[in-house]
Structure formats: structure tokens, C-alpha cells
Amino acid sequence: MQILTAILMLCGGIFCFLASVGMLRFPDTIIRMHAATKAGALGSGLMFLALASYYLELSTSLRALAAIVFLLLTAPVAAHLIGRAAYCTKVRLYEQTKIDELSYACDWHQGEDTEDDT
Amino acid sequence: MGMESQLLEIAGQITLVLLTLAILISFVRLIIGPDQADRIVALDLISVLIVAYLAALSIYTQEKSFMDVAIAYALISFLGTVALARFRERLARERGGRENLGQEEDS
Numbered sequence: 001m002q003i004l005t006a007i008l009m010l011c012g013g014i015f016c017f018l019a020s021v022g023m024l025r026f027p028d029t030i031i032r033m034h035a036a037t038k039a040g041a042l043g044s045g046l047m048f049l050a051l052a053s054y055y056l057e058l059s060t061s062l063r064a065l066a067a068i069v070f071l072l073l074t075a076p077v078a079a080h081l082i083g084r085a086a087y088c089t090k091v092r093l094y095e096q097t098k099i100d101e102l103s104y105a106c107d108w109h110q111g112e113d114t115e116d117d118t
Numbered sequence: 119m120g121m122e123s124q125l126l127e128i129a130g131q132i133t134l135v136l137l138t139l140a141i142l143i144s145f146v147r148l149i150i151g152p153d154q155a156d157r158i159v160a161l162d163l164i165s166v167l168i169v170a171y172l173a174a175l176s177i178y179t180q181e182k183s184f185m186d187v188a189i190a191y192a193l194i195s196f197l198g199t200v201a202l203a204r205f206r207e208r209l210a211r212e213r214g215g216r217e218n219l220g221q222e223e224d225s
Contacts, residue, residue, distance in 0.1 A: 002122040006125055009130065012133065032156065032159055077200070081200055085206045089207070
């Protein structure tokens with residue numbers, strides 16, 4: 001069981017490291033969010049799985065599983081909020097971006113009728 | 119048994135070194151990020167990495183209470199990220215949503 005813990009912990013560390021490398025080297029804010037949110041949440045989830053498989057008690061492992069569920073619930077919400085804020089403030093997109101399907105979505109300059117979602 | 123715990127210790131050391139390097143690399147992006155949104159994404163990644171670091175430290179030092187610290191830190195960092203994103207969005211909306219705030223700072 002300690003071998004499984006070691007493998008899960010190493011995989012989590014490698015995923016977290018790859019997330020930060022993608023954070024440094026990707027060319028665009030939106031593309032960087034791809035690396036940061038997905039690989040970061042996966043790395044932390046693997047680390048909590050290693051924690052659950054290391055202690056193997058009911059209370060500790062249940063708390064670790066609850067932490068994984070919380071991470072998987074909150075990471076998309078935070079990523080969605082950051083992505084909407086970044087896109088709607090006209091962040092610079094990558095030069096080779098071909099399709100921009102949201103280019104009509106946030107027209108704040110036409111009126112203040114979008115205030116109701118705050 | 120002794121070899122397995124030694125393997126776990128070596129794995130813990132490698133993982134802690136990798137996580138420290140990851141936090142340093144994303145700190146570079148936090149400093150040089152050309153836009154404010156880049157800095158918010160970098161802060162979000164750093165807080166997720168600190169949660170992973172606390173979980174790895176809980177295995178490495180065999181101290182269970184670090185896991186509670188990690189869960190509490192995950193809750194607080196989510197609130198902080200949401201607050202930063204809402205703040206930036208509201209600031210852009212008050213300015214009309216047309217201009218890029220980060221590039222406005224650069225020029």
C-alpha cells in the first residue's frame with residue numbers, strides 16, 4: 001500500500017510541475033488557463049488520493065475524498081469566472097487563433113442591462 | 119517493510135522538490151505576466167500548488183493535521199480567486215468593457 005502511495009504522490013507532483021511549466025511557456029492567457037486549472041486540479045486530486053491511501057482510516061480518508069470532491073467542484077467555477085473576466089476585458093489572443101465563437105457575447109458598451117447577474 | 123518506507127520517503131522528497139520548483143516557476147509568471155488576468159491565473163495555480171504541497175507534507179511528516187490545513191486553505195483560496203475575478207470584471211465593466219486594462223498599463 002505504501003508503494004501505491006508513493007506512485008500516486010509522484011504522479012501528482014509530476015502533474016503539478018507540468019502545470020507550472022505550461023503556465024510559463026504557453027502563449028496566451030486562455031491557453032495558460034488550460035494548463036493551470038486542469039493539471040493543477042488533477043495533481044492536487046492525486047495528492048489527496050495518496051493521502052487517503054496512506055492513512056487508510058475512515059475519518060481521514062473520507063476527509064481526503066471530500067477535499068477531492070471540493071476541488072473538482074470549485075476548480076471549474078473559478079476557471080469560468082477568470083476566463084469570462086479575461087475574455088470580456090479583451091485580453092490579447094494568440095496570433096494563430098482561428099475561431100472566436102464568443103466575439104459577440106459581452107457587448108457592455110451598448111447598455112447597462114447586463115447588470116443583473118452580479 | 120523498511121524498504122517500502124524508505125521508498126516512500128524518497129518519493130516524498132522528490133515530490134516536495136518538484137512542487138517547490140513548480141511554485142517558483144509559476145511565481146515567475148506572476149511577476150512577468152503581461153496582463154492582470156495572467157497574474158490572477160498564476161495566483162490561482164500557486165494556491166492549488168500550495169494545497170498539493172500541504173497534502174504531500176502531511177504524508178512526508180506523517181502529521182495528519184496538515185490535511186485539515188490543506189482543506190481550509192483550499193476553501194479560502196477559492197474565495198480569493200472568485201473575489202479577484204469579480205473585481206476585475208466589475209472594473210472593466212465600469213470602464214465600458216472596451217479597453218484592455220493590462221495593455222493600457224503597458225502603453
